[in-house]
Amino acid sequence: MRQDRAFKEALSSFIATVFPTDTLLRALREMERHQVRMLGVVGEGGGLLGLVSESHILAAWGGDPLAPVSEVMARVTAPPRERPRLRLLLPRLRRKPRGLPAGKR
Known part of the structure; x- marks a missing residue:
């Protein structure tokens, strides 16, 4: 849980960003400018x-x-929603009260 929080904080505070339409060359220059390996x-x-x-x-540099x-x-995709609990999906089964064993009545 703690590690997950640190990851979310790291994602929310990037030093440098680019737009999807920026070129690979521009992204590489931004990385060099800010001395980072990820944008x-x-x-x-x-x-x-x-x-x-x-x-x-x-990896894509040789292409263009x-x-x-x-x-x-x-x-980045949205985190998956929590799986619904199985007991909420299944109807509650009513247990028949158990009687005493035949020899102990």
């Missing part, structure tokens, strides 16, 4: 859409350094 990719409203790492960029970041970024 947040944000939308127009500032919401986090994904992450792009130095390894993403270098002017390709948009959106082609190589790792998309």
